[in-house]
Amino acid sequence: MEAQRVKIALIGFGTVGSGLVKILQDNAEHILHKTSLQLELAHVVDKDLNRPRPVKLPKGLLHNDLERVLADKQVTVAVELVGGTTTAGEITIKLLRAGKDVVTANKALLAERGREIFETARQCGRCVAFEGSCCGGLPVVGAIRKGLAANKISAMYGIVNGTCNYILTEMSKKGKEYAEALQEAQQRGYAESDPMLDVTGTDSAHKLTILAALAFGEEVDFNSIEVQGIDKVQLADIRFGWEMGYAMKLLAIAEQSQKGLSLRVHPSFITQEAPLAQVSGPFNAISIFGDAVGHTSYYGQGAGMMPTASAVVADIIEVAQGNALRCFAATPGLGRPGKSARICPAEEINSRFYIRLSLVDQPGVFAQVGKILGDRAISISSCLQHEGESPDCVPVVFMTHPARKGDVDSALKELAQLEVSKAKPVCIPIVTPPEN
Amino acid sequence: MEAQRVKIALIGFGTVGSGLVKILQDNAEHILHKTSLQLELAHVVDKDLNRPRPVKLPKGLLHNDLERVLADKQVTVAVELVGGTTTAGEITIKLLRAGKDVVTANKALLAERGREIFETARQCGRCVAFEGSCCGGLPVVGAIRKGLAANKISAMYGIVNGTCNYILTEMSKKGKEYAEALQEAQQRGYAESDPMLDVTGTDSAHKLTILAALAFGEEVDFNSIEVQGIDKVQLADIRFGWEMGYAMKLLAIAEQSQKGLSLRVHPSFITQEAPLAQVSGPFNAISIFGDAVGHTSYYGQGAGMMPTASAVVADIIEVAQGNALRCFAATPGLGRPGKSARICPAEEINSRFYIRLSLVDQPGVFAQVGKILGDRAISISSCLQHEGESPDCVPVVFMTHPARKGDVDSALKELAQLEVSKAKPVCIPIVTPPEN
Numbered sequence: 001m002e003a004q005r006v007k008i009a010l011i012g013f014g015t016v017g018s019g020l021v022k023i024l025q026d027n028a029e030h031i032l033h034k035t036s037l038q039l040e041l042a043h044v045v046d047k048d049l050n051r052p053r054p055v056k057l058p059k060g061l062l063h064n065d066l067e068r069v070l071a072d073k074q075v076t077v078a079v080e081l082v083g084g085t086t087t088a089g090e091i092t093i094k095l096l097r098a099g100k101d102v103v104t105a106n107k108a109l110l111a112e113r114g115r116e117i118f119e120t121a122r123q124c125g126r127c128v129a130f131e132g133s134c135c136g137g138l139p140v141v142g143a144i145r146k147g148l149a150a151n152k153i154s155a156m157y158g159i160v161n162g163t164c165n166y167i168l169t170e171m172s173k174k175g176k177e178y179a180e181a182l183q184e185a186q187q188r189g190y191a192e193s194d195p196m197l198d199v200t201g202t203d204s205a206h207k208l209t210i211l212a213a214l215a216f217g218e219e220v221d222f223n224s225i226e227v228q229g230i231d232k233v234q235l236a237d238i239r240f241g242w243e244m245g246y247a248m249k250l251l252a253i254a255e256q257s258q259k260g261l262s263l264r265v266h267p268s269f270i271t272q273e274a275p276l277a278q279v280s281g282p283f284n285a286i287s288i289f290g291d292a293v294g295h296t297s298y299y300g301q302g303a304g305m306m307p308t309a310s311a312v313v314a315d316i317i318e319v320a321q322g323n324a325l326r327c328f329a330a331t332p333g334l335g336r337p338g339k340s341a342r343i344c345p346a347e348e349i350n351s352r353f354y355i356r357l358s359l360v361d362q363p364g365v366f367a368q369v370g371k372i373l374g375d376r377a378i379s380i381s382s383c384l385q386h387e388g389e390s391p392d393c394v395p396v397v398f399m400t401h402p403a404r405k406g407d408v409d410s411a412l413k414e415l416a417q418l419e420v421s422k423a424k425p426v427c428i429p430i431v432t433p434p435e436n
Numbered sequence: 437m438e439a440q441r442v443k444i445a446l447i448g449f450g451t452v453g454s455g456l457v458k459i460l461q462d463n464a465e466h467i468l469h470k471t472s473l474q475l476e477l478a479h480v481v482d483k484d485l486n487r488p489r490p491v492k493l494p495k496g497l498l499h500n501d502l503e504r505v506l507a508d509k510q511v512t513v514a515v516e517l518v519g520g521t522t523t524a525g526e527i528t529i530k531l532l533r534a535g536k537d538v539v540t541a542n543k544a545l546l547a548e549r550g551r552e553i554f555e556t557a558r559q560c561g562r563c564v565a566f567e568g569s570c571c572g573g574l575p576v577v578g579a580i581r582k583g584l585a586a587n588k589i590s591a592m593y594g595i596v597n598g599t600c601n602y603i604l605t606e607m608s609k610k611g612k613e614y615a616e617a618l619q620e621a622q623q624r625g626y627a628e629s630d631p632m633l634d635v636t637g638t639d640s641a642h643k644l645t646i647l648a649a650l651a652f653g654e655e656v657d658f659n660s661i662e663v664q665g666i667d668k669v670q671l672a673d674i675r676f677g678w679e680m681g682y683a684m685k686l687l688a689i690a691e692q693s694q695k696g697l698s699l700r701v702h703p704s705f706i707t708q709e710a711p712l713a714q715v716s717g718p719f720n721a722i723s724i725f726g727d728a729v730g731h732t733s734y735y736g737q738g739a740g741m742m743p744t745a746s747a748v749v750a751d752i753i754e755v756a757q758g759n760a761l762r763c764f765a766a767t768p769g770l771g772r773p774g775k776s777a778r779i780c781p782a783e784e785i786n787s788r789f790y791i792r793l794s795l796v797d798q799p800g801v802f803a804q805v806g807k808i809l810g811d812r813a814i815s816i817s818s819c820l821q822h823e824g825e826s827p828d829c830v831p832v833v834f835m836t837h838p839a840r841k842g843d844v845d846s847a848l849k850e851l852a853q854l855e856v857s858k859a860k861p862v863c864i865p866i867v868t869p870p871e872n
Contacts, residue, residue: 023586023728030588034653036766131583137729139583146582147567147575150459150749152466217470275735278714292459292746293573293736299711300732310728313586321766323759330472330757 005038006320009069009100011091012081013046013053013062016105016132019309020079021055031313037320039313043069054305066091070098077319079312080104089113096124101325103315105132105308108197111206111222114213118335127328129315134207135160135284137307138300139314144214144288145327151290153215156254157270157433160207162282162302163191163198164230164250168267169280172238172247178231190282190303201229201250201265208252212263213333215254215288218341220263220333226346228266237356237426240397241269244384246354247277251431260344268431269354289434347406352381352430355398355408357415358423361391365420372414373400376407393422399430441474442756445505445536447527448517449482449489449498452541452568455745456515457491467749473756475749479505502527506534513755515748516540525549532560537761539751541568541744544633547642547658550649554771563764565751570643571596571720573743574736575750580650580724581763587726589651592690593706593869596643598718598738599627599634600666600686604703605716608674608683614667626718626739636665637686637701644688648699649769651690651724654777656699656769662782664702673792673862676833677705680820682790683713687867696780704867705790712869725870783842788817788866791834791844793851794859797827801856808850809836812843829858835866 008024010017024039032038044062069075078100082088088109095102097120104110110117110133121128131141135158144153159165163185170181182199185191197203209222230250238248246269255262270277275297279285284302289295301307318324328334359365373380379401385394400408412425444460446453460475468474480498505511514536518524524545531538533556540546546553546569557564567577571594580589595601599621606617618635621627633639645658666686674684682705691698706713711733715721720738725731737743754760764770795801809816815837821830836844848861 019728027586027588027727030653031586033768034585034766137584137726138732139579142578142583143575146754147578147750148573148746149470149753150463150467150746152463217466275711275714278711290573290746291463292455292742292749294743296574296734296736298732298734301730306728307730310584310586310726313728314583317585318582321759321762323757323762326757326759330470332469 003032003036003038004320005040006077006316007040007042007074008316009043009045009072009075009078010041010081011045011066011069011078012083013044014081014083015305016308016312017044017081018053018055019305020081020312021057022306023309023313025055031317035317035321037317039316042072042075045069066094070094075100077101077103077316079316080106085109085112089117092117093120096120096126099124099126101126101129101319103129103312103319105130105312107133107203107206107210111209114209115219115335121328122335127319127325129319129324129328130210131315132308132311134210135286135300135302136304137310138284138298138302139311140211140286140298141214143298144211145331148288148290148293148296151292153288153290154256155289155434156211156215156286157276157431158208158211158252158284158286159249159276159279160252160284160286160302161198161204161250162284163195164204165279165284166190166282167199168230168233168238168248168250171233171235172242173280175235177235178233199229199231201227204250204252204265208254208263208265212254212261212341214331216256216261216341217332218339220341224263224343226264226266230267233267234426236395237354237428240356240384240395241354241428244382244397244399245272246270246430247272248428249276253431257344259348260342262344262349266429268429270431274433287433347404347409349405350402351405352402352432353400353408354428354430355400355412356426357396357421358393359396360420360422361389361394362420368418368420369415372411376411378403378407378411439468439472439474440756441476442513442752443476443478443510444752445479445481445508445511445514446477446517447481447502447505447514448519449480450517450519451741452744452748453480453517454489454491455741456517456748457493458742459745459749461491467753471753471757473753475752478508478511481505502530506530511536513537513539513752515752516542521545521548525553528553529556532556532562535560535562537562537565537755539565539748539755541566541748543569543639543642543646547645550645551655551771557764558771563755563761565755565760565764566646567751568744568747570646571722571736571738572740573746574720574734574738575747576647576722576734577650579734580647581767584724584726584729584732587728589724589726590692591725591870592647592651592722593712593867594644594647594688594722595685595712595715595720596688596722596738597634597640597686598720599631600640601715601720602626602718603635603666604669604674604684604686607669607671608678609716611671613671614669635667637663640686640688640701644690644699644701648690648697648777650767652692652697652777653768654775656777660699660779662700662702666703669703670862672831673790673864676792676820676831677790677864680818680833680835681708682706682866683708684864685712689867693780695784696778698780698785702865704865706867710869723869783840783845785841786838787841788838788868789836789844790864790866791836791848792862793832793857794829795832796856796858797825797830798856804854804856805851808847812847814839814843814847
């Protein structure tokens with residue numbers, strides 16, 4: 001088969017951009033052998049021309065003039081690795097209008113301005129490819145769109161932010177406090193110097209927006225996702241949960257039920273035997289449940305220079321082979337007119353819950369608590385109170401059977417108002433994926 | 437986007453064929469929504485027209501005349517689910533020559549007659565799609581070919597036969613003997629009534645042939661794979677290994693080293709913390725290591741009516757969108773002229789080993805064993821002998837540091853000839869995937 005030359009423009013020469021350059025330099029021959037494509041960088045555009053980078057470019061390749069890319073008819077694929085949602089959005093739209101297919105790893109852009117970007121692509125007869133936007137090198141976008149295309153997907157549970165998973169792993173396994181674990185994540189380069197997007201759960205919600213649109217074939221509104229991060233997690237709850245057989249993970253969750261699609265990101269307890277509980281450190285994993293295929297799960301490095309660049313190159317290949325355009329054109333939920341997802345109201349979610357109360361140790365307290373829960377048909381599946389705590393304020397942990405979230409919220413409100421309650425109750429959902 | 441009608445012929449109306457019919461009946465609208473493809477069964481061909489099946493077909497669809505399919509120009513995609521390597525091969529070649537793209541889940545056919553099938557497809561300008569041939573619904577063929585295309589792959593470790601994994605799980609967790617666990621696997625429908633292809637490792641080797649060709653971009657000769665099944669595994673070794681921190685799995689292994697590509701299937705010990713050690717029952721999983729992406733891993737149901745049918749439908753979609761043909765045409769190692777893999781000779785493999793000897797309990801025995809190992813620079817990393825065994829024949833277990841397999845084989849030969857050795861030594865490789 002004759003080799004096909006593909007001229008590529010890279011916009012944004014940062015960490016992942018450097019990884020992309022490295023792969024194109026080191027593995028060009030290998031990629032040519034495996035795909036018959038000769039991938040060639042024709043432009044590298046960045047406003048900063050002088051910053052030291054881990055890779056060297058041939059003279060003349062790096063410049064700061066996007067117009068040159070737009071005007072270069074030989075460039076058919078442009079890679080947007082600028083980051084952020086403003087400049088990156090304008091650049092992406094310009095590239096599409098100039099007739100380029102765009103590969104991007106920018107989850108914030110696609111989650112927050114996806115409709116505009118995708119509609120522009122359709123109007124221009126071009127496509128946007130974004131394997132690198134979710135879970136770095138883990139080819140989960142392809143798995144959902146293609147490998148599982150025959151399935152009605154009922155649920156997805158993902159550990160999709162490596163920073164948060166690293167922090168929770170350190171807290172769980174080494175008993176570190178949140179602040180210490182966060183600092184370590186920053187020192188190791190997992191967390192940004194401003195880690196807010198990660199620890200507040202926003203980054204996970206960005207990825208969930210994209211993955212859910214693909215999985216359910218419906219447009220998903222980023223703002224409809226309930227998001228809670230790990231920044232308020234207390235070591236005490238990780239310990240109590242662990243003692244009761246559960247590991248804490250920040251999960252991005254999509255569940256289809258009769259009441260609609262529930263999309264949420266929150267710290268969650270999962271049984272220690274669950275495959276997701278074994279995912280530690282900065283790794284990512286997603287469990288997906290389809291009606292034909294049952295349970296499949298995907299594990300790998302969800303971020304970083306080389307894993308993300310690996311996904312970007314995979315997209316460039318799909319674009320160059322023409323597969324990405326056909327697939328994009330046919331995919332609903334990406335700027336194609338269609339129904340928006342019917343969202344399950346938060347209070348209608350059915351889940352088990354971990355509830356920690358801080359109670360005065362005196363007779364009759366359990367009866368008061370039991371009544372509040374029982375009145376709402378919230379049934380307790382297990383309970384834990386240690387001896388030897390100060391009688392003024394004893395932590396008591398309850399695990400419930402499945403209950404309606406609205407009922408639990410109302411119980412928590414009443415529990416907080418009890419005179420014997422000495423601190424705000426802590427409530428963490430226990431997530432139970434379907435049996436296989 | 438306008439819907440595209442796709443007329444499909446199914447050849448072989450058995451278990452997976454019934455699963456395919458079920459998906460096309462139940463999920464047609466869903467697939468249309470997600471892909472703009474209207475998938476329609478135009479023919480179902482089987483020599484047995486009367487056997488009861490779990491799905492119902494419209495009148496006239498089922499017949500036994502392949503010629504009608506070959507002559508039907510509206511049929512562009514044919515699905516071969518006949519099984520076996522003779523009739524299935526002839527049918528596949530006829531279908532390709534009649535201008536149909538072929539989707540198959542037949543790993544034996546592709547592993548043993550792949551070159552002929554793939555070359556025919558190329559000559560006819562058609563393609564063969566085979567996601568269902570490896571690990572059922574788990575989209576690992578797509579992950580290797582597309583998601584990881586940018587990577588030089590250094591190693592793959594797969595639990596790719598659910599029957600064997602079920603048997604080993606029952607032996608490990610419940611202390612069952614091999615024969616009992618096998619019988620149970622048959623009763624549960626995991627194993628065929630003739631389970632030889634599974635338990636001898638042949639089925640795993642079939643899958644390894646296909647996956648390695650894709651991963652390394654080189655033609656792989658099925659007969660070059662060293663295969664050992666689980667049919668000789670003894671419960672005693674599973675127990676000793678577990679006690680020393682290792683789980684036994686039947687692994688299909690591909691490792692690239694300076695001495696060439698090592699391809700092998702054998703019972704293996706892996707550390708209990710490894711993600712693959714957590715894979716139990718009939719599930720499959722594959723860990724793949726790429727130079728850019730690092731470690732990624734894929735988990736799911738590797739066989740069965742619905743999971744395999746899920747993969748078959750994914751392939752039909754890829755074929756109908758035209759992606760499969762482009763991808764097939766560009767992929768080396770599938771009947772495209774190119775280099776064959778340089779195979780690492782078995783004796784040159786470097787591995788750790790578990791060795792169990794049955795020794796007379798008398799002074800000087802350890803010295804004799806130690807000398808035989810030491811003479812070949814085989815270093816012991818741990819050792820286990822329980823008290824209270826019969827002095828006539830004591831099981832003694834050694835775990836080695838990495839050693840050359842040829843040296844270990846020669847040591848085993850000499851150990852077997854020792855007068856104090858009362859049974860043939862047992863030797864099981866300890867597999868150590870790369871860090872990360």
